Amino acid sequence: EKYILLVNPKLSYCFSLCYHHMSEILDKIGWASAVAQGLQKPITSALKMQNSEHILYLLTDRTGGLKKHGLVIGLLKMGWKNLYLFDKAGKCVQKNTLCVLDFYVHESMQRQGCGNILFEHMLQDMNVKAHQLAIDKPSQKFLCFLNKHYGLNQIVPQNFFESM
Numbered sequence: 001e002k003y004i005l006l007v008n009p010k011l012s013y014c015f016s017l018c019y020h021h022m023s024e025i026l027d028k029i030g031w032a033s034a035v036a037q038g039l040q041k042p043i044t045s046a047l048k049m050q051n052s053e054h055i056l057y058l059l060t061d062r063t064g065g066l067k068k069h070g071l072v073i074g075l076l077k078m079g080w081k082n083l084y085l086f087d088k089a090g091k092c093v094q095k096n097t098l099c100v101l102d103f104y105v106h107e108s109m110q111r112q113g114c115g116n117i118l119f120e121h122m123l124q125d126m127n128v129k130a131h132q133l134a135i136d137k138p139s140q141k142f143l144c145f146l147n148k149h150y151g152l153n154q155i156v157p158q159n160f161f162e163s164m
């Protein structure tokens with residue numbers, strides 16, 4: 001029984017009602033994602049969500065877990081950044097770009113289509129196509145994922161400069 005939960009702390013009454021539970025969950029999955037990507041500290045945490053305009057999608061299994069209280073399977077965090085981008089010809093343009101900021105599925109659930117459920121939901125929700133997204137240092141797994149599900153196998157490497 002999989003559900004996508006949209007976490008937007010600024011709007012969500014639920015988030016304020018169960019703040020402690022939610023922050024514990026976000027901090028834990030944020031850390032798990034960081035470890036999976038070999039990062040020193042998490043990109044996603046309850047505090048960071050509170051102070052940002054980022055959009056977080058959580059894939060949950062409502063009846064999962066030992067006590068059947070539900071569990072979180074994965075996360076996908078999106079956000080807009082004003083970036084200087086280079087096209088294939090090396091021409092530079094400044095563009096407000098939708099970026100994949102964090103993407104993680106729990107190790108026990110990888111390669112079972114969960115990442116695809118999250119990603120597809122986000123694409124529809126945000127009305128974008130996969131090739132329009134910017135990704136900061138995509139992992140090998142993510143590159144394989146993009147190739148498999150969206151036929152994207154030609155990346156245009158960037159030296160990202162964020163505009164102030």
Ligand SMILES: CC(C)(COP(=O)(O)OP(=O)(O)OC[C@H]1O[C@@H](n2cnc3c(N)ncnc32)[C@H](O)[C@@H]1OP(=O)(O)O)[C@@H](O)C(=O)NCCC(=O)NCCS
Pocket residue numbers: 033036037102103104105106109110111112113114115116117136137138139140141142144145146148
């Ligand atoms: C990237 C990630 C979110 C994909 O989630 P997922 O649930 O495994 O994705 P799906 O099941 O929908 O798609 C599976 C496809 O993703 C790619 N993939 C997933 N795990 C992989 C692995 N260990 N090695 C190579 N490719 C992998 C493959 O293309 C795979 O298809 P295949 O099993 O037929 O080879 C997940 O692998 C993950 O959390 N990785 C660790 C964190 C990470 O790298 N995040 C990206 C940050 S830039």
